[in-house]
Amino acid sequence: xxxLTQPPSVSVSPGQTARITCSGIxxxxxxxYWYQQKPGQAPVLVIYKDNERPSGIPERVSGxxxxxxxxxxxxxxxxxxxxxxxxxxxxxSGTVAFGGGTKxxxx
Amino acid sequence: xxxLQESGPGLVKPSxxxxxxxxxxxxxxxxxxxxWSWIRxxxxxxxxxxxxxxxxxxxxxxxxxxxxxxxxxxxxKNQFSLRLSSxxxxxxxxxxxxxxxxxxxxxxxxxxxxxxxxxxxxxxxVTVSS
Numbered sequence: 001x002x003x004l005t006q007p008p009s010v011s012v013s014p015g016q017t018a019r020i021t022c023s024g025i026x027x028x029x030x031x032x033y034w035y036q037q038k039p040g041q042a043p044v045l046v047i048y049k050d051n052e053r054p055s056g057i058p059e060r061v062s063g064x065x066x067x068x069x070x071x072x073x074x075x076x077x078x079x080x081x082x083x084x085x086x087x088x089x090x091x092x093s094g095t096v097a098f099g100g101g102t103k104x105x106x107x
Numbered sequence: 108x109x110x111l112q113e114s115g116p117g118l119v120k121p122s123x124x125x126x127x128x129x130x131x132x133x134x135x136x137x138x139x140x141x142x143w144s145w146i147r148x149x150x151x152x153x154x155x156x157x158x159x160x161x162x163x164x165x166x167x168x169x170x171x172x173x174x175x176x177x178x179x180x181x182x183x184k185n186q187f188s189l190r191l192s193s194x195x196x197x198x199x200x201x202x203x204x205x206x207x208x209x210x211x212x213x214x215x216x217x218x219x220x221x222x223x224x225x226x227x228x229x230x231x232x233v234t235v236s237s
Binding site for chain 2: 001028029030031033035041042043044045048049054086088090092093094095096097098099100101
């Protein structure tokens with residue numbers, strides 16, 4: 001089965017930069033995607049196709065890729081960014097895989 | 108703005124079939140660039156993709172659930188549905204429906220399909236218990 005690996009938790013102080021990694025994105029031909037999920041709410045897409053931002057997502061949220069690892073970067077972290085973040089990709093058969101999720105704590 | 112709303116029983120008995128419907132409003136389910144997916148999340152755990160249906164009725168399922176899952180679409184009602192048979196307590200979860208954007212990427216002279224969920228429903232909790 002297709003597996004994506006994320007760190008279980010990341011902690012940063014307000015105003016600092018948070019980086020969350022996701023390894024295992026298949027090559028060639030697949031992108032990484034990121035979702036933010038706050039308690040009791042549905043996930044929200046924050047990054048698509050490795051580094052594209054949907055409308056309404058602030059510029060301080062960005063994505064990047066190096067080889068089979070994608071990274072979600074949140075600059076100038078605010079209290080409202082505290083959430084679970086999930087990466088997602090697809091295998092060659094179209095099966096969707098999610099990473100295990102990373103809990104971002106704003107200290 | 109497209110909105111999705113899940114509906115169905117919140118309690119299902121073990122060994123029975125879980126049935127949920129997702130109603131799509133603010134846009135047509137019959138679009139050439141979207142498929143429609145179900146995802147679930149047990150309490151305190153991560154997301155698990157269940158499967159998708161295209162407006163044509165074609166489906167793809169997670170191999171781990173394929174033997175028990177049926178996803179169908181009713182374009183006349185702008186709805187799609189999930190059936191999961193022979194449920195156990197392990198199927199207790201919040202079930203989400205989502206709109207899935209798909210496309211093709213040409214890389215190294217081969218085409219690859221990509222998928223991502225750009226609109227989600229609020230989710231519905233299903234408990235499997237006698």
